[in-house]
Amino acid sequence: MSTILPPLKRGDRGADVVELQMRLAGFRGTIPDGDYGPGTEMQVTAFQRAVMRMTAPHGRADAATMAAIGDFARAHPVDFKALRCPCGVCPGFGRGRFKGEYRRPERIEVYNLYEYPGLHRMLLWTYRAAQFYARARNWTLTINSAYRCSVDNADHQRTSTNHHGKAIDIDILGSGGTDRTRCNSLRGILVEQAHAQIGWSALNRKSLEPADIAPTWVHLDVRSYEPKYLADRYFVTNQAALDAIPG
């Protein structure tokens, strides 16, 4: 089964556009609403400039661009073993518990107790882009923590449910500055290149924990997205599912 999307262009709509928006989450990034508008065009343009090294990027996701996204995916694999929950009780990505349950009366994402069924695709495609940006700086990225289910939270007296599939913690190995300065640099790169925000104030933006919470790692999450963008189908537990065209 092909994992390469069919060509798409401005004005197109539908599931393939959603998937394109997910795959380019680390290049500007937009809302995965399935509408190939100016935001998506900017994502494609950013990818063509950065990865395909086009001097005159046109923003159309033509066959060459879709093939280049496939090459980009292969060049930046995701180690799913590193994403698994360490609790020893769940099978690795929670047990789908607490759907529709919240820690406080307000039914907002920060209090959502649901164990999402895997890691959000947008996080992992953004991580691929982060690897791409890191290579230019001779850094190697690893994921030191991703899924942490309710059992793992209880074991560590944690209340935050961000890591129920909505977050990854990235470590940076490499030279140049201290661990702290590298983490600050990577946060800056993800704000500038991937349209992430520091904190959670804006809706539908990727979020980074500020340096005072995460000094020596980079925490990236999708907690600020509306529930429709956090549907079960966007969560994956293996590389084949990440690379597949859903649906």
Ligand SMILES: [Zn+2]
């Ligand atoms: Zn677990």
Ligand SMILES: [Zn+2]
């Ligand atoms: Zn974290």
